[in-house]
Structure formats: structure tokens, C-alpha cells
Amino acid sequence: MPSARSPILQRLRAxxxxxxxxxxxxxPLHNGQLTRATYQALLLRFWGFYKPLEQRLHLSALYAQPNFDYGARLKSPKLEHDLHDLGITSDMLLRAPQCRELPVVTTLPQLLGCLYVIxxxxxxxxxxxxxxxxNAGLLPHAEARFFNGYGADTGPHWKATGAFLTExxxxxxxxxxxxxxxxxxxxALGRWVAGASFPEGL
Structure with a gap:
């Protein structure tokens, strides 16, 4: 399995x-005094990016690539579970803004670059x-599923991603x-997050 020293991973990191x-x-995660309202607003912002992006990826050639199941790696369902635990209903999500200035992912190289980030x-x-x-008492199996990623399997999942990207x-x-x-x-993600208005309290 290729290591992080593979040429493309080195270039991407640098x-x-x-x-x-x-x-x-x-x-808004760097102060150590994150409020529930700020965290909720941040997750809504992430959902507004990942939901349309994953819909775009679903229509792309990435799903047809051998040896890589992106369908099992979707982030928006975890965000939705976290948000529901924080009091956001499905109706509220339907009214939440979604990013329209997404990265272009129409070619395999574009898909690979996007995959490296997400x-x-x-x-x-x-x-x-x-x-x-x-700092906030948020649990990795409840309100923090999105950030918890794949939990104990995060490292192996990333190694598999690196191998796929390299190949x-x-x-x-x-x-x-x-x-x-x-x-x-x-x-695109930084611009989308920076455009949000987060509640005071940090």
C-alpha cells in the first residue's frame, strides 16, 4: 500500500x-469556549456544503471507480444526525442554505483533488x-459524529484513500x-464557512 511519501500525496500536502x-x-473552533449555538451554526454550514457536493459526486465518475466505495463515506448523513441531536428538525434542514459555488468535479483528476480534501x-x-x-461535552457518538469521522478506523480509511489516490x-x-x-x-469550503454569521460566545 502506498505511503504518505507517494509523489501525489507529497505534492498535495505541500x-x-x-x-x-x-x-x-x-x-470558529479555536477558542476553547465554543457555545452550543455556534457549534450548531457551524454544522449547518458544513451540511450546506457537503450535501450538494455529495449529490454532485454521486453523479460523477467517482462512483464507477474500482476499489473505492465513496457511498460508504458520505458526510452529510452524519451531519444530519448531529444536527438532529442538537435540535435541528428535518423541516429546518430543508430551509437551510446550500452552497452554490462548489468545486467543479467533472473529470477524474478533479474528483481526486476534491477527495483528498474531504x-x-x-x-x-x-x-x-x-x-x-x-471543552463542550460533545460526544463523538452523538453530537460530534461528523468530526469523529470513522472513529478508530479513520487511520486505515485514510491509508486506503491514499492508496486509491496514488494508483x-x-x-x-x-x-x-x-x-x-x-x-x-x-x-470553496473556506469561502462558504467564512460567509456564515456565527452566534456570539467564542
Whole structure:
């Protein structure tokens, strides 16, 4: 199985670092005094990004790729469970805004770049989950399912993702396009989150 030292993973990590940092800076998670209302608003914002993005991915060639089941990795159902636990009803979700400026994912290189971002986020989510539990009492199996990712299986899932990305990147030989797509995804998510109005309390 390819390691994190594979050429495409090295390039993605190095050449998306700035966009990654900008996106993370937009998240209201860094103070340690996160309120329930702020957390709820943040999850709604994430849902408004992941729901339409996953619908777009569902229509793409990613579902037809061998050795990778993205259908089992959907993030929006976990967000919906978390939000329901926080008091958001299905009717409220229907009225919640959804992002219209999504990354373009019409080619396999674009899909690979997008996948790097949304699956790589599960690694950082493990750190955030521990912070949420310690600082806000939010449980990884209840209100923090989204950030908890795959739980104890997050590491193996990411290794499988890295192997898939490496294999397909070598096959299509369009690393520049893959990196550009990852940066576009970070930018789109960061811009969407930064455009939210979060309740006071941080």
C-alpha cells in the first residue's frame, strides 16, 4: 500500500498548505469556549456544503471507480444526525442554505483533488473531536459524529484513500489538475464557512 511519501500525496500536502490554513482559520473552533449555538451554526454550514457536493459526486465518475466505495463515506448523513441531536428538525434542514459555488468535479483528476480534501479532513477531525468533548461535552457518538469521522478506523480509511489516490493519479498522469482541484475545494469550503454569521460566545 502506498505511503504518505507517494509523489501525489507529497505534492498535495505541500501545495495546498496555504489554502488549507486559510480554510481552517475560518472555523470558529479555536477558542476553547465554543457555545452550543455556534457549534450548531457551524454544522449547518458544513451540511450546506457537503450535501450538494455529495449529490454532485454521486453523479460523477467517482462512483464507477474500482476499489473505492465513496457511498460508504458520505458526510452529510452524519451531519444530519448531529444536527438532529442538537435540535435541528428535518423541516429546518430543508430551509437551510446550500452552497452554490462548489468545486467543479467533472473529470477524474478533479474528483481526486476534491477527495483528498474531504477525506483528509477526517484526520483533523479526530483532534477536533477530542477538543469538542473536553471543552463542550460533545460526544463523538452523538453530537460530534461528523468530526469523529470513522472513529478508530479513520487511520486505515485514510491509508486506503491514499492508496486509491496514488494508483489513480499514476494512471491519469495529471498531477497539476489534481492539485488545482484540491486547492479549489479548500477555497470553496473556506469561502462558504467564512460567509456564515456565527452566534456570539467564542
Amino acid at each position: 501545495e495546498t498548505a496555504l489554502r488549507h490554513a486559510e480554510m481552517e482559520a475560518a472555523l 477525506e483528509g479532513a477526517t484526520l483533523g477531525g479526530q483532534v477536533i473531536t477530542r477538543q469538542l468533548q473536553a 489513480r493519479a499514476e494512471a491519469v498522469d495529471q498531477d497539476d489538475a489534481i492539485v488545482a482541484s484540491a486547492n479549489d475545494t479548500f477555497y
